[in-house]
Amino acid sequence: MKNKIKYGMIGGGPGAFIGEVHRKAAALDGHLELVAGAFSSSPEMTQKMGEELGLESNRLYDSFEEMAKAEAALPKEQRIDVVTVVTPNHLHFPVCKVFIEQGINVVCDKPMTNTVEEAEELCRLVEKHDIIFALTHNYTGYPMVKEARHLVKSGKLGSLRKIVVEYPQGWLSEPVEEQGNKQAKWRTDPQKAGVSAALADIGTHAENLVEYITGLKIEKLYADTTSFVEGRALEDDANLLVHYEGGVKGILYASQISVGEENPLKIRIYGTEASLEWKQESPNFLSLKYPDRPEEIYKRGNPYLSDAANFGTRVPPGHPEGFIEAFANIYKNVALTIKARKEGNEPGVLAADFPSVLDGLAGVKFIHKAVESGKENRWIDMG
Structure with a gap:
């Protein structure tokens, strides 16, 4: 698929269940391509995960702060369009904040933050920087x-x-x-x-x-x-x-x-x-x-x-669909919404159907x- 949405991932290193779920879901419809990551607090584990996923070594980062700064500095056609946050809860706020402030769209696991004050701050930042923010309440998919x-x-x-x-x-x-x-x-x-x-x-x-x-x-x-x-x-x-x-x-x-x-x-x-x-x-x-x-x-x-x-x-009736596909519906809709924005259009009602930062709050x-x-x-x- 041409013009894939490029995404990066924070968390989801070796052995992490939910990171693998997100990667499979994002890949299912062919709209997104994983190109960068800071998969672990250990640079060695990030390198290992990146090698397993076939990513370029220069898109593997030692920290989420380094990744946000470096990706934002790349030309638009090269940098990530969206970051997926699949860390433990206490890191959701600082990770989301730094990427939002760089103008990068976010998909975040729930709960969005550990405190109400942090959640309210993310709502303000999303509005200020006019980015797309999705929360993976996957059962809505x-x-x-x-x-x-x-x-x-x-x-x-x-x-x-x-x-x-x-x-x-x-x-x-x-x-x-x-x-x-x-x-x-x-x-x-x-x-x-x-x-x-x-x-x-x-x-x-x-x-x-x-x-x-x-x-x-x-x-x-x-x-x-x-x-x-x-x-x-x-x-x-x-x-x-x-x-x-x-x-x-x-x-x-x-x-x-x-x-x-x-x-x-x-x-x-x-x-x-x-x-x-x-x-x-x-x-x-x-x-x-x-x-x-x-x-x-x-x-x-x-x-x-x-x-x-x-x-x-x-798939046709009688063929079961389940957990991965529900996640994938959120990723598909986020990708279609980002694509619409890039083309200067408003996303369709069906494509815009995913949990938002307000749902996170x-x-x-x-x-x-x-x-x-x-x-x-x-x-x-x-x-």
């Missing part, structure tokens, strides 16, 4: 999530009343951070993960999924948070009552000590006319239920679905308000 959003907007469910969203995992049910698990070690460390573990890691996905599908913002919440594993500084389980706009009530459950669970993110939305249900572990199906007729099952890839759902679909506020509620044992207003 699933075609049937987009279909769910379309059905809610079209009034298929009637007036919304109740939302139940859950994301249980079991991988932190034992103190694996003390047994050499690097992912667990930083995710349970307040110095790197911030004020939260389970809420910051997966609770924010649940929060974002509700807002993406329904458009509803949280007005107030009550959180019951627990660190079940002895000695763990951050919560590994959270149960929330949530009040949304318009009198809609909700339950949000995020847990990493739910033994035997893998990644069964699930959302149920109940309206006055119908309800819907989507499960991440069966992502190609969307269920609609009615009070007076049989349940309907919508299937990915069919022509009866919305334009938004089919825009994020690559909402997520960080949610995390902090939920942690505050859990500590103080009371309802907290989001305002």
